[in-house]
Amino acid sequence: MLSIPEIASQLIEKAQNEDNDNSSRTIFIVGSKSVGKSTLLYSFLEKNDPPRETLVVEYSFGRKSKQKQGIDKILCHIWEYGGKLETLNNILLSTPIRGKYYFCVMVDLCKIKCIWETLETCIGAMNDIYSTSENQPELIIIGGKYDIFKNYDSEIKKLICTTLRSLALLYNAHMIFYSSKEPQLLRRAKDMLHNIGFGNSVPVKEKNTSYTKPLFIPKGSDTWESIGVSPSTLEQVKIRHNTRIPPAPVTSEANSSTLAQLHVHPEPNLDSLLSLKYAELRNMESLDIPVDYLLAISK
Incomplete structure (x- = not known):
């Protein structure tokens, strides 16, 4: 039996065959439950319908002319996964990739005990599938629900930001905080998706590394010295994080x-x-x- 990504792939195969790497983009977004993945994508695609819960995987796309009044168009393929993170590997194996590929992991900044597990599982799946593949994705870490997180204790915010920045540095990833309830952050996240979907990459004209404000750090623009910790391995970052914020107990x-x-x-x-x-x-x-x-x- 064909998987949902395979069925969707067949439905759009004719259009995809006409594309080349220069006229296609692929965005795959995954992460915490109910963190706002669908809300962000609906806003980016300018859908007026209220977002619905993504139970497994959803496919959508956007088109944009390369130039004003141009005939050639850029096609952005968007995959959103809302199922169990434990089965993410199987979904990635059957997801077709066209053109430049962006892998977005959105974590719920309010569920601090689940942040590490979500990141570790999602990034681990990405590395398992694409470490030896020609379709190497560009990683983007999105911190959701910043409107609530900004009111957290100062030391907690600093620790979470240190962990996220460390992972972004280790994986050469972009880092951005987002909230659908704050217009400025919504606009910035939409601009980011527009640039990766129809442009070249995440814009670097904006940057913030202070934990007292919403983070926005393009890849390659952060350093261990700026983070305030010594150069660390993934295991060292994990120990430093879990020592202060133990993971949530595993439930059946x-x-x-x-x-x-x-x-x-x-x-x-x-x-x-x-x-x-x-x-x-x-x-x-x-x-x-x-x-x-x-x-x-x-x-």
Whole structure:
């Protein structure tokens, strides 16, 4: 069975075959759940519909004339992944790439305990798939929900910014903070997408490295000295970050999903009968079903 990216690829194959590397761009965006990936893309593509949740992967595109009143157009292919990050490798393997390629990782700056895991998983998948590929992507790290993050404790903001800048420096990535609720940051993020989608790269005319303001650091413009730490390896950056901000405990997403579904439509009478049945099962001398499971779903 064909995957969603493969089906979408076939639907646009005719148009893509007419393109060359100079007239095509590919943007792949992935990251934290509900961080605003769709909102940013809808704004960039000037869609008026309210953004909907991306369950797996969505494809969209934009066209722009190379010159005013020109016939030749630049086609920007945009892939947004909203599924489990653990399966990102499989999605990347089946995603067609046309022209210059940009890999955008958006992290939720408000979920500080999940920032490292999100970055490590997404960037790790990118390296696994493209380390030996001709389609080497240009990495862009986007910090979302800055409107909330800016009110956090000063030391926390400094630590998060140090971690993000260190990763951007290690991976030669662009770094930008974003919020859909702040017009200036929304405009700047849209300008960035417009430049990578239809131009040459991220503009370098703006720059900010201070953690007291929203970061905007084009690749190649930062240094360890400016960050304020000694040159570090990825493992050293990870230890420095996780020592101060331990990662969130791993939860069973499958069990949480199952329990949520069980209680979508509660029925008091049925719940009461189920409780009695579970009580009988607990008192049985032999039981193949794990008791822990029964205890979980009866709560």
